[in-house]
Amino acid sequence: MSEFDITPLIHHPYRPPEGFSAPQAGVHKASTVLFPTVAAMRNRDWRSRSGYTYGLHGTPTTFLLEERLAALEGGSECVLAPSGLAAIALVDQALLASGDEVLLPDNVYGPSRELARNELLRWGIAHRFYDPMDAAALAFMITPATKLVWLEAAGSVTMEFPDLVNLVAAAKARGVTTALDNTWGAGLAFRPFDLGIDIVMQALTKFPSGGGDVLMGSVTTRNATLHERLKLTHMHLGLGVAANDAELILRSLPSIGVRYAAHDATARQLAAWLGARPEVARVLHPAFESCPGHAHWKSLCSSAAGLFSVMLDARYSQAQVDAFVDALTLFGIGYSWGGPMSLAVPYDLKAMRGDRAYAGSLVRFSIGLESVAALQADLEQALRKLA
Ligand SMILES: Cc1ncc(COP(=O)(O)O)c(C=O)c1O
CATH class of the missing domain: 3.90.1150.10 (Aspartate Aminotransferase, domain 1)
Structure with missing residues (x-):
């Protein structure tokens, strides 16, 4: 009995003709990404978006979504995370080490508070809560251990809109990095980078998805050094997103x-x-x-x-x-x-x-x-x- 050899189903010589073009992005799914030669594999640059290394670290679909989100936020670089909360955790892990402190608004998104109270504390990272309506008080809270100030505008339950301009000024005057949870503003209500905010995180789960059916987060910056720090931690943690989910967000973004x-x-x-x-x-x-x-x-x-x-x-x-x-x-x-x-x-x-x-x-x-x-x-x- 002759058995069918499935090799041609894996190594088929068909090559799609050049020139296909459509308004909607293609879905590229991959764990393995193929290199043309061993030399190309050895010379890979895990951090660069000019080439591909492994599905976890980027495909044409995820790179395109990152570019579009950077455009939406007015930033230059972006990384995707599997949820908004994972994007918050990525920022914390990339920027904080044992002995550091993070300041959170007292109306912060609840799970971000729980992350600080549980995981960050276990890693020796302290946190305190500040009143988002009192920029002068924030200025007095900052110590040499303060490495990150989270901002949220508006608070997602109590809806206070903080004095972002003066909160950012207080952090900047003391050389502290600021990160904004911009899920409420969605890149549309105001321009966080124009206020001097360093990192803009968004739960794409909300307005960018728009369907109530996808979980994803993004972290956008305008600063190459910060982006590299975030991208390295992102790689070390293996924070991949599914191509089909990325395509759903790409599909919803224009509306x-x-x-x-x-x-x-x-x-x-x-x-x-x-x-x-x-x-x-x-x-x-x-x-x-x-x-x-x-x-x-x-x-x-x-x-x-x-x-x-x-x-x-x-x-x-x-x-x-x-x-x-x-x-x-x-x-x-x-x-x-x-x-x-x-x-x-x-x-x-x-x-x-x-x-x-x-x-x-x-x-x-x-x-x-x-x-x-x-x-x-x-x-x-x-x-x-x-x-
Ligand atoms: C303000 C805010 N930030 C972050 C998140 C986290 O998003 P996700 O549900 O994708 O983890 C949420 C979700 O409710 C949120 O309301």
Whole structure:
């Protein structure tokens, strides 16, 4: 019996003709990348984007996405990580060593706080929290051990928009590197590098993906030395991303501007409507005067992410607030933002900002792409459950 020899299915002489061109990027999947000769393999440069070495360290698909994200952020270099949180951890690991300290805003994205409290501490890296609304206080907190200041604008639950200009100035005056979690701004609301920020991280999971179905992060810089430090740590940690996921982000990126604007417009209308309701004590949306840091937002931005919180009046128990969220039919109960479906999450503020908590119960809304009328009707029927 003759067996079929599968060798031609691996080494087939077919070469696609030159000249194929299409608007959408190709998906290049590889662990092994082939070198034309042993000499070329020996001369490989793991850090350079001018050639390929191993799928983990870059393919045409991931290099293209990195280039596009650098363009979006106004940076020059970018590395991808498997999630936004992995991108935060990459920055921490690349820049901090035992004996160093990192300063985090006290409204920082929760898992970044947990990373500092758990992993960074185990590696001998200290952390302290600063009030993002008090740049003068940050200046006094910086010591020779401070090697990194994280920034976040706006805070993703309590929505304060910090005094970025003076926070960056305080860090710069003492030679400390600054890194911004720019997931809220998405490269659209303001230009972080123009403010002198050194590193811009983004959870691509949110607006760049836009589908609620991909996890990825990016770290962008304008500084070749910083980028090389990040890229080396990135390689040592093996932070690869899947080509199909990278292609999904490439596919969504061209529509990020219109999606961001649509989320923003709907969110502002709903926030204004909620602000006029008797059940709502306060609206926390950077474009509203009732939000701490509104003046800072106004001086830097004209747009905002479709994300805001409300403080429901203190007369409602947590059980009533939970029942309100449960009663929503169009808003899913779940984390994240930037996708087509609106989401609502009640948060325990005291666990996040301690003494600075406002009166009442906080519910955060991530506004999707549904119509204002439909979302407003849903909120209205659920608010009736509070009575
Ligand atoms: C402000 C902010 N930064 C970072 C992240 C982390 O992104 P990922 O879920 O991709 O790890 C999130 C996710 O919710 C976020 O809200």
